[in-house]
Amino acid sequence: MVDMDKLKPMANAIRMLSVDAVEAAKSGHPGLPMGAADIVTTLFVHHISVDPADPLWPNRDRFVLSAGHGSMLLYSLYHLLGYEDFTLDDLKNFRQLNSRTAGHPEYGHARGIETTTGPLGQGVATAVGMAIAERIMNAEYGDAIVNHRTFVLASDGDLMEGISHEAISLAGHLKLNKLIVIFDDNGISIDGPVSLSESGDVVKRFEAAGWAAERIDGHDPVEINAALARAAQSDKPTLIAARTIIGYGSPNKANSSGVHGSPLGSAEAAATRAALGWECEPFDVPEAIRDAWRIAGLRNSQAHKEWRQRYEAMDAEKRAEFDRRIRGDLPGEFAPAMAALREHLLLERPTMATRKASERVLNTVNSVVPETVGGSADLTGSNNTKTDHQSPITPGQFAGRYIHYGIREHGMAAAMNGMALSGGLIPYGGTFLTFSDYCRPAIRLSALMGTRVVYVMTHDSIGLGEDGPTHQPVEHLAALRAIPGLLVMRPADAVETAEAWEIAMEHKGPSLMALTRQNLPTLAPAGAAKNRSRRGAYKILETAAKPLATLFATGSEVEIAVEAATRLNGLDIPTEVVSVPCFELFEAADADYRAAVIGDAPVKVGIEAAIRQGWDALIGSDGIFIGMTGYGASGPYKALYEHFGITADRTIEAVRERLGR
Amino acid sequence: MVDMDKLKPMANAIRMLSVDAVEAAKSGHPGLPMGAADIVTTLFVHHISVDPADPLWPNRDRFVLSAGHGSMLLYSLYHLLGYEDFTLDDLKNFRQLNSRTAGHPEYGHARGIETTTGPLGQGVATAVGMAIAERIMNAEYGDAIVNHRTFVLASDGDLMEGISHEAISLAGHLKLNKLIVIFDDNGISIDGPVSLSESGDVVKRFEAAGWAAERIDGHDPVEINAALARAAQSDKPTLIAARTIIGYGSPNKANSSGVHGSPLGSAEAAATRAALGWECEPFDVPEAIRDAWRIAGLRNSQAHKEWRQRYEAMDAEKRAEFDRRIRGDLPGEFAPAMAALREHLLLERPTMATRKASERVLNTVNSVVPETVGGSADLTGSNNTKTDHQSPITPGQFAGRYIHYGIREHGMAAAMNGMALSGGLIPYGGTFLTFSDYCRPAIRLSALMGTRVVYVMTHDSIGLGEDGPTHQPVEHLAALRAIPGLLVMRPADAVETAEAWEIAMEHKGPSLMALTRQNLPTLAPAGAAKNRSRRGAYKILETAAKPLATLFATGSEVEIAVEAATRLNGLDIPTEVVSVPCFELFEAADADYRAAVIGDAPVKVGIEAAIRQGWDALIGSDGIFIGMTGYGASGPYKALYEHFGITADRTIEAVRERLGR
Structure with missing residues (x-):
């Protein structure tokens, strides 16, 4: 079933396209794509269910390259499989401004990139969410419509990060058996051998978290294939720790940290070509190998078609609801x-x-x-x-x-x-x-x-x-x-x-x-116009007279502002209050509205039980800020508000002092 | 050796003082102190080497209550041991403003609190650093002077947090065998049983990280004692997973999440008194039990005295250096x-x-x-x-x-x-x-x-x-x-x-x-006055004429500012540059200096390849900001600076536009 003679050259295509793109960019990470090429080749030729003709097919298997620095692995692979957002030009523009092929995979740049990765550990943990989502949607829509798997390729760094612990223990607890993490265990980190900083037993660690886990040779398609087949039968999430050689194929740089994050250099790239028997120019792929990849890209079209038939056969209302949810529209209600x-x-x-x-x-x-x-x-x-x-x-x-x-x-x-x-x-x-x-x-x-x-x-x-x-x-x-x-x-x-x-x-x-x-308390007056928070800030207390002071506040401090303003108005100091539930929306509001809300009262006060940073945009750098300048303290909350001077009294005092009355 | 009849009432003293303090504060976490009292009693009566008479004795064992919400455990314990910063009044003022006994242990509030805890996982990870420090200092000063252990009491939450993974794998890798983590395994979290969200095997997990690990009954002093004795002999860090009952002693609330973070209430506090046979008023401790604790507090005075003799016997220069380092002074060189x-x-x-x-x-x-x-x-x-x-x-x-x-x-x-x-x-x-x-x-x-x-x-x-x-x-x-x-x-x-x-x-x-x-490039002129960064900001380029524009910049953007200013000066637009290496130091500088540096040029420009937030304090809310408004992009860095308009050209243009010339 697993044809080594076919898979090895296919993997080499990923290796060399990755090497070529990194050389062209003069920057990037060739080591991981070269090391993990055999893994993803076996995975995509024999196991994963995706359709390059429709990268957003809702029931596709998800593939997350948690080790985002190895982005060229993904780009080469998708290019070879026939994803249309990954042309040869895209590969040649790797790491260039405005290209779809950024240094790390960026969600939204190209269809096929399931999530942005690069910050280590995030991919693994995001994939846990994808696997949860799949099961929840499956519970709602049944096996016919939602029934797919989530695959992750992770590096040492992904698994050393703390977030990986949270992710894998949650996944193990929930028995997310359709989640498969393949660990590209190349034993090399940036500082040198991983053994400089790590000596844990990864298989035992995942087992302790409720996973099935095993070790394999990550360059042996037969072992990779067998492990993926076992994973498909598991009632637990699966870790496959695949021993690989970083920079596999590079005669002088493989298995060293030098190949992790720098181009091979033209001499070593040539030596790698020779060592892999890759007899073609940069960015070229022999036609037979291109064909093999194209065929691999078509492997699931029948499954996708059958899914489409089941989808068409859904109850119309149910299908409309499914579509709505996938589109992300809210229900009419x-x-x-x-x-x-x-x-x-x-x-x-x-x-x-x-x-x-x-x-x-x-x-x-x-x-x-x-x-x-x-x-x-x-x-x-x-x-x-x-x-x-x-x-x-x-x-x-x-x-x-x-x-x-x-x-x-x-x-x-x-x-x-x-x-x-x-x-x-x-x-x-x-x-x-x-x-x-x-x-x-x-x-x-x-x-x-x-x-x-x-x-x-x-x-x-x-x-x-x-x-x-x-x-x-x-x-x-x-x-x-x-x-x-x-x-x-x-x-x-x-x-x-x-x-x-x-x-x-x-x-x-x-x-x-x-x-x-x-x-x-509820502060909005009965009958207040609808959703006033949409523009981020609004006058929650206005005055007939031209205001001498405007108090801007958020959350719990709006109550304080309203009390202070009410008392100031009683002292014949006309004072308005602006509630600012959302700075970002207010910043995005049109200039006239902003100007009207900010107004031109001679005294502007910001009140928030937090630091001042960011408030000058509303109150100006000469505005008065009633808030915190350092850390809080332990005590009953009313005592704390008094202690830190975040009170109506203090506000009134500050306004009067500024106005000299 | 382990005298149950002695230890159990001593533990009950911790329990009841904790209950009483939480009742008095009407807020706090009684569950952990009640559950873990047997553990810390055995630990402090038989194992740990601290001297309440000198809480800062450099060679003391460190004790970190990683589960900081159980702060009353620490406060009760230290009070009973005779630490002078933990008087009965301090206990009675638990969680009150300006008290030493804050809701969570705050470093610096009282001698004996080794580190601030409360954010879960931090205590365990901080303790790893303490254990590393001990070994490094030991390598420098030898067993006679630095040779102690680090004990941690951790909760479920500490071990679920991702940081715990990073900490324990680092500790296991380094073989920090003088680090002992006792896991208060009470099986209860805030949402309910821990089994709601966790089903991992903690012993296997720690073993996978290179630790010795075992399970014990956390209410059995004999088992606790034996486990601590084994830990002392281990060549690896040790985890002791101690099964406990949260709120132990409370007839109706023990073993429930209700006892985690709320007072028992007066009725249940009374029922607990009765159940534990604790026949005295709130905050009272029977004299015999007080005496037992006082004796426990004296247990290491001889060891401390002997250490002091070894310390006095050190080579004078070496001792002076040790003292200097412990004081935190820098060397004269x-x-x-x-x-x-x-x-x-x-x-x-x-x-x-x-x-x-x-x-x-x-x-x-x-x-x-x-x-x-x-x-x-x-x-x-x-x-x-x-x-x-x-x-x-x-x-x-x-x-x-x-x-x-x-x-x-x-x-x-x-x-x-x-x-x-x-x-x-x-x-x-x-x-x-x-x-x-x-x-x-x-x-x-x-x-x-x-x-x-x-x-x-x-x-x-x-x-x-x-x-x-x-x-x-x-x-x-x-x-x-x-x-x-x-x-x-x-x-x-x-x-x-x-x-x-x-x-x-x-x-x-x-x-x-x-x-x-x-x-x-180096921008500071040869002969520049010494450490100009101390006040946070300074004029790095001045003009003879009164400036029309002042450009404030940090880091890599100072070069851009200097170029822009030089060219603006060439256009007869007098322009100064202020380098701002540290906002905080500049904010702390005296008002006259601040005013002189900020100056009163009609145009103020901030340049930083980052968002504007915080800059208005320097340039005013009407200042010009040359920086970022959103995320960056992948590309060669010079192309990015051009793309995002963080250039001397753009700065010059903005200044000229503002000045209308």
């Missing part, structure tokens, strides 16, 4: 349900923490949007992320909509990326805002890729009280607002919380909610 | 050596990447400061962190000054905290700046605790070129500057790099260097 909820909250005017308000909103969201999948990193009761509609998914049982992620913030965030990328699901997950630091690399990837993921981050300031400085976010709002493409929303009351969720669900990219532990 | 290096660089005027300049500087630093310990997360050749003086430490061999941390940025950062806390060492470690995200929780703890750790972060902008958006920091400078207490330094040339290192070494807190991959 969503907008009216949110409008009704908003009306209701405006009338009810609850006093509640925004984390609790978020739970209220999620009750509505989850009842009309069947594709949401909630979860928390072991803070379900604190993050208020679980609603009555949601039963948890459990090991091997995926007919549920809630995930107990465990204390794995980073793994959760990456898994949510994977779910969002996989299609048909909208994941949200909770932790404390201070622990956004633990999942920041994955949040950045959400933003870079534009995945619709909602981070529900509660306990968003010193307002959490006694848990103290380690748990009190101070710099996190600024640090998160710094991430391009992430909507950071800090609603002031239940109404704004509903608005924030509406925005997040509609946004084709990631959002992050910063929610309070402590209770807040 | 440091300042002159740095001054000489600076002079040399001013004359030589090298054109080199600041990462390479950093290596040059480290050659000087490491030759005069014997306590530096360098390392990199597998990017040694890229971070330029290793100098000729440094041989690596290897498994079981600690006579070295360099650590190959592996691809473990988070574990590295936490280990560096542990080394700095342990005393006598100044750790620095490298990775790419974009991967600061991977170690952010530990960087935050460096800043919160004020540990002298130097983060060497290279490849600090789109200037790294082809590796593309995942590797190009854009928001990281802002996000790091947001962390209170961290010095972020981005030197513009080799001279500023030397200045930055001088500042970092003298600073009693963490510093982070953002260094280029690409070459930069």
Whole structure:
């Protein structure tokens, strides 16, 4: 079945195209593509189910190159298989500005790239999310429509990163048996032999996490094939630790760290050609080998056709729903349900923490949007992320909509990326805002890729009280607002919380909610115009007279601003309040609206229980800022607000001092 | 030897003091102290070598409560042992503002708290650094002076966090056999049973990482004692997985997640008293039990006294050096050596990447400061962190000054905290700046605790070129500057790099260097006044005429600013340049200096290949910013600078447009 004489030259085509592209770019990583070429050749010729003619076929197997630095492996492979976004010109433009073939695989640059990789460990953890998504969609749509596998090629670095632990223990726990990780075990890291820093037993480690695991020779297609066949039968996720030689084929550089991240150089590239018996010019591939790859690219067209028939035969309504979810459109019921909820909250005017308000909103969201999948990193009761509609998914049982992620913030965030990328699901997950630091690399990837993921981050300031400085976010709002493409929303009351969720669900990219532990009153006046948060900031308290002061605040501090303004107005100091639930949306608002909201009051004050960074854009560098300048403290939250001077009294004092009255 | 009748009531004293303090605070975590009381009682009565009369005795064993939420365990224990910073009043003020007994243990609040814990996983990983430090100091000073152990009490959450993987694999690799982690395996997490999210085999996991590991009954002092005795003989680090009952002693709440993070309530507290036969008032401890604890507190005074004799007997010079290092003072040779290096660089005027300049500087630093310990997360050749003086430490061999941390940025950062806390060492470690995200929780703890750790972060902008958006920091400078207490330094040339290192070494807190991959010219004029970076910003190019424009820039963009200013001056538009190597130091500079540097030129321009956030403090919200607004791209770096318009041309154009000339 496995024809070595056929596979070896096919693998060499990947090797040499990769070498040639790295030479042309004068930069890149030839070592991994050369080392792992036999693995992916066997995988794609005999096992994986993808159709290059339709790279987005919903039921395709997913392939994640977690070791993103080996991007030329992916590009060469896809080129040879016939993916149309990977032409020979694309290969020749490797690592050039505006090319589809970036230094690391970038999601969205070309169809076939399932996720952005490069930051190590992310691919493995994202793939866990893809594998979860597949099972959830399978539970919904059945084997006929959703039934595929997720393959990962990972490097030493991927498995040394902490996130890999979170990912593999979650995958093992859930028995994601359709997830197969192939470890390109080449024994070489950048500093030298991996043994400089690692002496663990990877097979035992994965077994301890509930995986099937074995070691094979990564240059022997027979062993690779047999291991992949065993993986297909496993009731657990599978690790295949494949011993390879980095830079395989290079006579003088193979098996050394020198071949990891630098071009071979023309002499060594020529020597490699000779050693592999590759008798053609750079970027050329002998016709027989091209043909073999083209045939490999056609292998699943029949399976795809049969899937298409089953898809066409679906109940029309069910199919329309499937299409809607894959497209990422929200159901028609969503907008009216949110409008009704908003009306209701405006009338009810609850006093509640925004984390609790978020739970209220999620009750509505989850009842009309069947594709949401909630979860928390072991803070379900604190993050208020679980609603009555949601039963948890459990090991091997995926007919549920809630995930107990465990204390794995980073793994959760990456898994949510994977779910969002996989299609048909909208994941949200909770932790404390201070622990956004633990999942920041994955949040950045959400933003870079534009995945619709909602981070529900509660306990968003010193307002959490006694848990103290380690748990009190101070710099996190600024640090998160710094991430391009992430909507950071800090609603002031239940109404704004509903608005924030509406925005997040509609946004084709990631959002992050910063929610309070402590209770807040409803501030929006009954009958307030609809979703005022959409433009990021709005006047929540206006004055008839031209204002002498404008107070800008977010979240829990809007209450303080409103109290201060009310009292200042009573002192004949006309004062307005602007609620700023989302800096990013306000920055994107049109200039006239921005100018009108910012206004020209002589005194501008920002109030946020966090650091000033970023606020000057609203209040100017001469504005007054009422907030934090350092870390918090452990104590009851009201005492902390007093202690740090984040109060209406202090605000009034500052405004009066500035105005001299 | 192990006297159950004695130990059980001693453990109950910890339980009840913890219950009482949580009741008084109406907030806190009673479950862990109640569950783990037997473990720490056996540990402190029979094994650990500390002296409450001198909590900072350099050769004490270290005890890290990684599960920081169980802080009352530590406070009760230290109170009972006789640590003077833990009075009964301190216990009664648990979780109150300005108390020493914060919600989570805060380093610096009281002697005896070895490190700040609460963010899960950090304690374990910090302890790995302490254990490394102990071995390095032992290699230097011998068994007579440095020879102690590091004990950790960890929870489920600590071991689920990804950082635990990095920490334990590093510890296993290095064979840190004096590190003992006791896992409080209570089977309960916040969401419910740990089995909701975890089904791994912890013993097998640790064995796979090269540890000795076993399971015991955490309520049986005989088993605890025997396991600790075995650990003392191990040639590997040891995990003791101790099965416990969370909230042990509470008749109705034990073994449930309800006892994890909330007070028992007065009725259940009373029921617990009764169940444990604890016949005294809240905060009271029967005299016999107090005495038993006091005696336990005296157990190591003889050992301490003997150590003191050995210490007094040390060679005077060696002892003075030991004292200096423990105090954290730099050697007298440091300042002159740095001054000489600076002079040399001013004359030589090298054109080199600041990462390479950093290596040059480290050659000087490491030759005069014997306590530096360098390392990199597998990017040694890229971070330029290793100098000729440094041989690596290897498994079981600690006579070295360099650590190959592996691809473990988070574990590295936490280990560096542990080394700095342990005393006598100044750790620095490298990775790419974009991967600061991977170690952010530990960087935050460096800043919160004020540990002298130097983060060497290279490849600090789109200037790294082809590796593309995942590797190009854009928001990281802002996000790091947001962390209170961290010095972020981005030197513009080799001279500023030397200045930055001088500042970092003298600073009693963490510093982070953002260094280029690409070459930069020396910009400082020969004969420039000494260490101009100390105040964070200074005029690097002045004009005779009153300036119409001031260009502020950092790092690699200072070159662009100087070119633009030179050309603008040639166009009769007087333009100054301010180099801003460190925002934090400039913010701390006196107001007059700040005002003089900022000046009052009508046009202010900030230039940094990163986002604008934070810059308004220098250039005002109406200033011009030449930088990034989103993610980078893959391509040669000069093409990227052109593409994103971070050039002298663009700067000149913007200034002229603003001035209308």
